Amino acid sequence: MLLAAERWAGEYQVRLLNNMAIFITLAVSYNLINGVCGQLHLGPNAFITLGAYTAALLTMTPAEKALNFIITPLIWPLSQISVSFPVALLAAGLVAAAFAYVTGFPVFRVRGDYLAIVTLGFGEVVRIAANNLQGLTNGPLGLKGLQPYTNLWWSWGVAVFTLAVVTALVKSGYGRAMQAIREDETAARAMGVNTFRHLLLAYVLSAFFFGVGGGLLAHLITTISPSLFTFFLTFNLLIIIVVGGLGSTSGAVLAAILFTGAGEWLRAVEEPHVLFGHAIPGVPGLRMVIFSLLMLLVILFFRQGLLGRREFSWDACARVVKRGLSR
Amino acid sequence: MTLLEASHLGIRFGGLLALEDFSLSVPEDGLYGLIGPNGAGKTTVFNIITGFLRPSEGRLAFNGQSILGMPPHRITSLGIARTFQNIRLFSGLSVLDNVLAGFHCRDRATWMEAVARLPRHRREERQNQAEGLALLHEVGLTEVAAEEAGKLPYGSQRRLEIARALATRPRLLLLDEPAAGLNPQETQDLMAFLKEIKERRHLTLLVIEHNLRLVMGICQHLTVLDYGLSIAAGPPAEVRENVAVIKAYLGGGPEA
Numbered sequence: 001m002l003l004a005a006e007r008w009a010g011e012y013q014v015r016l017l018n019n020m021a022i023f024i025t026l027a028v029s030y031n032l033i034n035g036v037c038g039q040l041h042l043g044p045n046a047f048i049t050l051g052a053y054t055a056a057l058l059t060m061t062p063a064e065k066a067l068n069f070i071i072t073p074l075i076w077p078l079s080q081i082s083v084s085f086p087v088a089l090l091a092a093g094l095v096a097a098a099f100a101y102v103t104g105f106p107v108f109r110v111r112g113d114y115l116a117i118v119t120l121g122f123g124e125v126v127r128i129a130a131n132n133l134q135g136l137t138n139g140p141l142g143l144k145g146l147q148p149y150t151n152l153w154w155s156w157g158v159a160v161f162t163l164a165v166v167t168a169l170v171k172s173g174y175g176r177a178m179q180a181i182r183e184d185e186t187a188a189r190a191m192g193v194n195t196f197r198h199l200l201l202a203y204v205l206s207a208f209f210f211g212v213g214g215g216l217l218a219h220l221i222t223t224i225s226p227s228l229f230t231f232f233l234t235f236n237l238l239i240i241i242v243v244g245g246l247g248s249t250s251g252a253v254l255a256a257i258l259f260t261g262a263g264e265w266l267r268a269v270e271e272p273h274v275l276f277g278h279a280i281p282g283v284p285g286l287r288m289v290i291f292s293l294l295m296l297l298v299i300l301f302f303r304q305g306l307l308g309r310r311e312f313s314w315d316a317c318a319r320v321v322k323r324g325l326s327r
Numbered sequence: 328m329t330l331l332e333a334s335h336l337g338i339r340f341g342g343l344l345a346l347e348d349f350s351l352s353v354p355e356d357g358l359y360g361l362i363g364p365n366g367a368g369k370t371t372v373f374n375i376i377t378g379f380l381r382p383s384e385g386r387l388a389f390n391g392q393s394i395l396g397m398p399p400h401r402i403t404s405l406g407i408a409r410t411f412q413n414i415r416l417f418s419g420l421s422v423l424d425n426v427l428a429g430f431h432c433r434d435r436a437t438w439m440e441a442v443a444r445l446p447r448h449r450r451e452e453r454q455n456q457a458e459g460l461a462l463l464h465e466v467g468l469t470e471v472a473a474e475e476a477g478k479l480p481y482g483s484q485r486r487l488e489i490a491r492a493l494a495t496r497p498r499l500l501l502l503d504e505p506a507a508g509l510n511p512q513e514t515q516d517l518m519a520f521l522k523e524i525k526e527r528r529h530l531t532l533l534v535i536e537h538n539l540r541l542v543m544g545i546c547q548h549l550t551v552l553d554y555g556l557s558i559a560a561g562p563p564a565e566v567r568e569n570v571a572v573i574k575a576y577l578g579g580g581p582e583a
Binding site for chain 2: 165168169172173174176177179180182183184186187188189190191192193194195201309
């Protein structure tokens with residue numbers, strides 16, 4: 001399928017498919033900490049930023065770096081290093097995971113609203129640091145002219161890998177313990193679940209995939225700046241996992257596809273066209289209005305998200321079809 | 328042999344003395360009762376034993392090892408399990424998953440083995456599934472294994488909570504008002520059930536209960552708490568005649 005896409009799809013479609021894959025990666029890992037563990041983590045943009053900058057700084061050649069850093073030169077070892085894309089992606093994930101490990105200790109001292117505020121704070125800290133650490137990030141100027149290494153193989157490969165890892169984890173005793181924490185943390189502790197360790201595991205693992213996703217995003221867009229990874233990105237991911245059904249991995253995948261797709265497919269409504277004999281001029285921004293209406297409908301009619309906490313399975317599909325036929 | 332030894336435990340919440348100079352010695356294979364009026368400090372004792380509260384003074388040993396200051400999950404893995412006064416199931420999970428969550432603390436496979444689906448993890452999962460179903464059979468919840476736990480009728484939820492506690496393979500099981508909200512018939516069944524699992528699994532039980540018929544009926548030894556102080560201890564027949572106990576339950580000042 002990927003082969004076919006690579007051969008026949010236009011640049012626009014390829015871009016869309018890449019976007020979808022990256023959002024699947026991000027949404028599935030966000031769902032692990034937010035939906036499965038039930039912790040309102042609001043800082044994925046911090047880890048995506050870290051991943052994007054790490055990967056970008058590692059893949060750029062010394063010459064490209066010199067061209068970018070015109071105000072303050074890049075600090076020494078980084079200015080000379082240049083590694084291959086896969087190594088940079090791995091490093092992006094590891095840096096994000098390391099940051100998660102360090103921040104995990106203060107974060108999981110609190111719960112609920114407080115946890116949301118602490119993670120939100122870390123998100124802002126990273127963005128402001130990226131804005132001000134001129135010698136490391138080039139500040140608000142950002143990094144330009146990255147090589148467009150991200151192709152369908154990388155983006156979908158990472159998405160499938162993330163999906164496999166998260167699904168296997170959620171299905172195991174570890175995932176069950178994480179769900180137990182979501183349902184009743186006190187009871188989970190009484191059942192012998194080391195809540196801190198399990199939450200930290202989910203938090204660090206999701207950060208790893210945020211980092212890799214950030215690296216992929218950077219080499220897809222080829223230009224990154226601190227303003228690219230604001231809370232708005234986190235908010236979009238939150239919408240995706242809520243619409244998909246908090247706690248459902250397949251719901252996260254479905255919603256990520258719909259979300260990235262709908263933004264593009266709805267462009268059609270902004271073009272001028274003729275409806276029932278009336279000429280309607282194109283209204284820029286109308287797709288956002290329709291998009292919001294769709295969101296409202298989902299929230300009104302699918303309280304638990306599209307899939308609730310259910311997971312997609314062929315057996316379930318067969319059951320639904322059978323029920324439909326027998327009616 | 329003494330399984331649980333608490334000596335001179337005391338805890339204070341601000342100015343309130345919730346428990347003072349509390350001592351309890353539970354021998355292995357015993358069925359102990361902890362009774363007292365509301366607010367006497369019974370649940371506080373449970374919270375201290377299971378590590379949810381840290382006493383300000385006293386010593387606490389399980390199986391000869393001090394468990395003071397240990398986090399709850401460590402204490403559970405040593406072999407103490409509990410149920411809660413107001414049922415705390417994982418309501419959104421299936422009945423079977425509730426029990427399986429109790430098994431997790433015995434799993435040896437690391438999360439990486441789980442992600443890579445290595446043999447050790449697969450073997451443990453298979454074992455847990457089989458044992459979980461066997462446990463549900465034992466408590467009579469096989470039919471509803473796939474149901475959402477929160478949707479079960481009250482009595483079944485009580486039994487599921489006990490089953491979940493048993494899944495951690497305890498040596499000492501703490502039951503916080505297991506008969507609360509049950510009708511007389513259900514209470515009878517519960518008594519029989521508790522005796523049965525105690526025999527079969529060589530459990531030691533420590534039960535908080537308001538239903539005096541239940542505790543008098545099954546416990547070998549009772550400790551009575553009132554306002555954070557233990558006012559009596561001994562076999563049920565003896566405790567029943569104790570003046571201080573009657574006063575605590577029926578009221579009446581020192582002059583009455």
